[in-house]
Amino acid sequence: MTSLAEPGTRAAEPAGAPPDRHRNGQRMRRGALRRRSTLVGWSFILPNFLGFALFTLVPVVAAFLLSFMNWDAYNPPTWAGVHNFVRMLNDQSFWVALENTALYALGHVPITLALSLLLALLLNKKLKGIAFFRVAIFFPYISSLVAVAIVWNLLFNPSSGPINQFLHLIGITNPPGWTASTTWALPAVIITSVWKDMGYYMVLFLAGLQAIPQEYYEAASVDGANGWQKFWNVTVPSLRPTTFFVLVMLSISSFKVFDLIFVMTGGGPGRATLVLSQLIYQDGILNGQFGYASAISLALFLIVLVITVFQFRLQQRREN
Amino acid sequence: MKRLTRTLAAVAGVAAAALALAGCAGSAGSSDSSSGGKTLTIAVWDYAETPEFKALFDAFHAANPDITIKPVDVPNAADYESKVTTMLAGGDSTDIITVKNLTDYSGYVAKNQLLSLDDVEKKLPADKLAGLDSYKYKGDYYALPYRTDFSVLFYNKTMFKDAGLADPENLTWDEFAADAAKLTKGSGSSKVYGAYIHTWNSLVQGIAAAQNGKDLTNPSYGYLKDQYDLMLKMQKAGDIIDFGDATSQSLAYQTVFETGQAAMVPMGTWLIAPLLADENAGKTNVDWGIAPLPQIESGQPIVTDGGPTGFGINKASKNVDLAKKFIEFAASEKGAEAVASIGIVPSYSSDTITQKYFSLKGMPQDALSKKAFAPDKVVPDLPVNPNSAAVNTVLNEEHQLIMTGSKSVDAGIKEMEQRVKSEALNQ
Structure with missing residues (x-):
């Protein structure tokens, strides 16, 4: 318990305390104290750090090294130099997967962002039964991903699915083939993922909205601002930290997408919904080429890194 | 100082616990002999839903009461190959690997994970074993069939x-x-x-x-x-x-x-x-x-x-002779009887086996079905x-x-x- 109280003790010491004869002894004691509290601090994060190091850090470093080697996961790896990267740049599937991943992100990020913000605005009212609607919107997020994928697949069934039957009903004679069509498979996947994710981001926006002081809106009303002006000049700037967080999280998760697409279309038809994560899985786990798969995962890592850094820079510039 | 030692001890304790936890993942299939008899470990998928394994293992145990078979169950058949590859990469010493299909077999052979079984193959009636040839890779056999579909x-x-x-x-x-x-x-x-x-x-x-x-x-x-x-x-x-x-x-x-x-x-x-x-x-x-x-x-x-399903021996196995005995049994008429008794088509074919197969409850009895059961060529x-x-x-x-x-x-x-x-x- 003493150790927990120590930082407070230190902070309470006046900054420019006059020197006294005990100072040397005190310094020694303080050194020992600091060492001890450092050790205690380390011991607190050690269990978590060990897990992180063993299961994340080491594999990440290993993947980086492996991308310069050929390895089948069984025999000793052999040095390959930049071969894997050259192969990647010449691999048509890599470019197809990169394009699909980018298109997925371009669809998924803005639509989810807009819809979750809209829902948060709608549900940030004091209405009877508002809790029910909030739960209803959040529900897809906590349902099993595999179940979601299978049910949406049934909804998207090209001939007997409810979606196309509805489209027939309203007079569209040639509705899209959805997951059975190379043009519509990616939109189908995006629709499903937006539906599944928007509840979660809506909760984040709701929290952000409720943190905006009511006085801002009152002041704006006094100034004669209408609803739209209040939204644009009060809500949007006040929500900026939340929006930034949501944007970064959404972008990262879009580039890493795997599970939903894997269950819904398996990357098909053909390669119409093949994304980078699945290509990594395919080349590594299925075809046993872990060096090549590591090279692709390194490329994916760099792409995500560049995008995130870019977003942080943009945010910083806006703040300045 | 006392407190420092205590802190250090706590740190060491946490570290040791974490390492012990991490270490647990290491050993999956050991070939320890328990209760005097010998134990053979065999990697299989979905043991509970794939009755052919139990039928085969029980038949083998009945013929060799001193050998107990311990299945190493890999749940979810679709992930079987990647899980086995991970096991083998981790130095696992499970004696026998069930080879689910020829694509997986190609992978094991390319990675040099299985022992050559040429000596066992020479003891088998090659003309009666459907699918045997498919396992021939650069003149050697690394797995032998027990069923062919x-x-x-x-x-x-x-x-x-x-x-x-x-x-x-x-x-x-x-x-x-x-x-x-x-x-x-x-x-x-x-x-x-x-x-x-x-x-x-x-x-x-x-x-x-x-x-x-x-x-x-x-x-x-x-x-x-x-x-x-x-x-x-x-x-x-x-x-x-x-x-x-x-x-x-x-x-x-x-x-x-x-x-x-x-x-x-x-x-x-x-x-x-x-x-x-x-x-x-x-x-x-x-x-x-x-x-x-x-x-x-x-x-x-x-x-x-079509193609065979078979067994191969892990290079890291410590019970090679026992494993060979099992694989020979699985490809023999006795092994065929065991799998045929639950509706699985064995590799070993003979009139007796076909008769047994068609006497199963619910099997169609017409001549056309019997004819379909014996195609001229399986590729x-x-x-x-x-x-x-x-x-x-x-x-x-x-x-x-x-x-x-x-x-x-x-x-x-x-x-x-x-x-x-x-x-x-x-x-």
Whole structure:
């Protein structure tokens, strides 16, 4: 318990305390104290750090090294130099997967962002039964991903699915083939993922909205601002930290997408919904080429890194 | 100081606990001998749902009471190969690896994970073991078969009778299509289809390659055109279930056949055991039979695609002699009796085994079904080749494009040839 109280003790010491004869002894004691509290601090994060190091850090470093080697996961790896990267740049599937991943992100990020913000605005009212609607919107997020994928697949069934039957009903004679069509498979996947994710981001926006002081809106009303002006000049700037967080999280998760697409279309038809994560899985786990798969995962890592850094820079510039 | 020591001790304790936790993941299959007898470990998938393993292990134990078999169960058959690869990479010493199919076998052999079994192979009756040849890789055998499956035509006898059609004996693919058209009736959700071609690429490509005497790892696929044209024609006419509908519903071929949604289903003989089980459990009352797979021309020997399931010995095994004894048993007549008793087609074939097989409760008894059970030639979908997994990925992607109408047959075949060359073979 003493150790927990120590930082407070230190902070309470006046900054420019006059020197006294005990100072040397005190310094020694303080050194020992600091060492001890450092050790205690380390011991607190050690269990978590060990897990992180063993299961994340080491594999990440290993993947980086492996991308310069050929390895089948069984025999000793052999040095390959930049071969894997050259192969990647010449691999048509890599470019197809990169394009699909980018298109997925371009669809998924803005639509989810807009819809979750809209829902948060709608549900940030004091209405009877508002809790029910909030739960209803959040529900897809906590349902099993595999179940979601299978049910949406049934909804998207090209001939007997409810979606196309509805489209027939309203007079569209040639509705899209959805997951059975190379043009519509990616939109189908995006629709499903937006539906599944928007509840979660809506909760984040709701929290952000409720943190905006009511006085801002009152002041704006006094100034004669209408609803739209209040939204644009009060809500949007006040929500900026939340929006930034949501944007970064959404972008990262879009580039890493795997599970939903894997269950819904398996990357098909053909390669119409093949994304980078699945290509990594395919080349590594299925075809046993872990060096090549590591090279692709390194490329994916760099792409995500560049995008995130870019977003942080943009945010910083806006703040300045 | 005292406190410091205590802190250090706590740190050390946490570290030790974490390391111990991490260490637990290491050992999966040990070959310790318990209670005096000898123990043999065998990697299998879905032990509870795959009764052939227990049947085989019990039979072996009955013949060798001093040897106990301990299954190393890998739940979820679809992940079996990648999990076994991970186990082997971690230095696991499970004695025997069940080899699920030839593509997996290619992987194990390419990685040099299995022991040569040439000495055991010499003791086996090669002429009676279907699928044995498929395991020959550069002159050596690294696995030996205990069961062999091949494609046959499952058909619904009631629907054939109702349509006034003769049983599908010696069909050509064109006759198959004509029968399917006559068997199709109704519309909407009550529509009954003449046939169901499951979404696997092997059901078009594998069969066409086998019947044309071609090799799918050789990127020249002109011979696939006729089969694709036929399938697309049937799909357009609505005589088979649409490919896109089947994928979006994750349609199960067993359900399609058992509920009478389709009259004919070309499928592997592995469907027999679950059909018998469902029949005996009262889950279906479909009156079914099997017929030889339709051929390109009539009057030719019956050629079908298929392959063995077998056992290989892990290089890290410490019980090699025991393991060889088991593998020899599994390929023998005794092993065949054990698996045949639960409706699995054993590799070892003899009149006695066929008789036993057809005396199972619920098996069709007609001559056509018996004839279908003995095709003239069984050819693997994909030969043993280190690239076969990568080749299959490309072939399957193009298969989806052709079957969903996203690409013409010619363009699809051309793309297959180019991509197999550049993406699968030249790496």
